Amino acid sequence: MKAVVPFQRYGVTLKRLEEDMLEQVRSWRNSPEVAKHMLQQGEISKEQQENWYQGLQEDDSRIYWVAWFKEQPIGVASLTKIDLSKGSAEPGMYIYPEQFKNNIIPFCVAFALNDFAFEELGLTTLVGKIFVDNEASVRFHEKCGYKSTSQITHVEEQQKDLQWYSLNRKDYEAAKAPIARFIRY
Amino acid sequence: MTSEVLYSVFAKALGIPLEKVNDDLTYNTIKEWDSTAHMILVAEIEDTFEVMLDTDDIIDMSSVGKCREILKKYDVEC
Numbered sequence: 001m002k003a004v005v006p007f008q009r010y011g012v013t014l015k016r017l018e019e020d021m022l023e024q025v026r027s028w029r030n031s032p033e034v035a036k037h038m039l040q041q042g043e044i045s046k047e048q049q050e051n052w053y054q055g056l057q058e059d060d061s062r063i064y065w066v067a068w069f070k071e072q073p074i075g076v077a078s079l080t081k082i083d084l085s086k087g088s089a090e091p092g093m094y095i096y097p098e099q100f101k102n103n104i105i106p107f108c109v110a111f112a113l114n115d116f117a118f119e120e121l122g123l124t125t126l127v128g129k130i131f132v133d134n135e136a137s138v139r140f141h142e143k144c145g146y147k148s149t150s151q152i153t154h155v156e157e158q159q160k161d162l163q164w165y166s167l168n169r170k171d172y173e174a175a176k177a178p179i180a181r182f183i184r185y
Numbered sequence: 186m187t188s189e190v191l192y193s194v195f196a197k198a199l200g201i202p203l204e205k206v207n208d209d210l211t212y213n214t215i216k217e218w219d220s221t222a223h224m225i226l227v228a229e230i231e232d233t234f235e236v237m238l239d240t241d242d243i244i245d246m247s248s249v250g251k252c253r254e255i256l257k258k259y260d261v262e263c
Contacts, residue, residue: 139222184237
C-alpha cells in the first residue's frame with residue numbers, strides 16, 4: 001500500500017518521505033510555528049526521528065510524504081490511522097515557508113492528499129481533529145468540505161479540546177471545485 | 186479604478202474595517218488574512234476587476250501594494 005511513486009496534482013508533488021529528508025522534516029517539525037499545532041510539542045531528537053521513521057517502514061496504517069512545489073520541499077503531508085476495512089484515515093499536513101502558508105498552496109497540498117486518499121486508496125471518510133482555538137485550521141477544513149461531528153477529545157497535556165471533523169468524497173468534490181478553478185498550472 | 190475600490194475589496198474579503206487597509210497591509214501581519222480568506226480575496230479581485238489571475242500571481246499576492254503591482258500586469262490601474 002505504500003505510495004512509492006510520486007503523486008502529482010494541482011502543481012504540487014507528494015514524494016514519499018525518505019531518509020534523506022528526515023533532518024529537513026525534523027527541523028520543520030521542531031520549529032515553534034509548526035510544533036504549536038501538534039499534539040506532542042516537545043523537541044524531537046534525531047534518534048527519536050529515526051526510530052519513528054523505522055516504525056513507518058513496517059506500518060501500513062501510516063504514509064508520510066514531503067510536499068514539493070517547483071522543485072522546492074515546502075512541507076509534510078500524511079495519512080495516519082488508515083483503515084481500509086472501514087475506509088477511513090486521518091490526513092495531516094503543514095507548510096513551512098512563510099510565502100506559501102497563507103495562500104492557495106495549502107489547498108493544493110490538501111487536495112492532492114485528499115485525491116490520493118479517495119482515488120488511490122478508495123477511502124470513503126477522512127477524519128480531521130483540530131484544536132478548537134485554531135481558527136485558521138477550522139476555517140480551512142470547513143472550506144475543504146469538512147463537517148464538525150459530535151466528538152470532542154480533551155488533550156490533558158495542553159488543556160485544550162480537539163474537535164473532530166469528517167469529510168466524505170461528495171462533500172469534498174463540491175467544496176474543492178470553487179477553489180480548484182484558481183489552480184491554473 | 187481607484188485605490189478606494191481596491192481597499193474596499195480587501196476590507197470585504199478579509200472582513201476587516203476599511204481603515205485598516207493600506208498598501209503596506211501584508212498577509213502575515215493580521216490573523217484575518219489566512220489561506221481561506223486569501224481565496225475569498227482572489228475571487229473578489231477577479232470579479233471586481235474582471236481579470237483571470239495566473240496561479241503564480243495568486244501566490245505572490247502577499248500585500249495590498251503587491252496586489253496593485255500585479256493588477257498592472259493585467260492592465261488594471263488602481
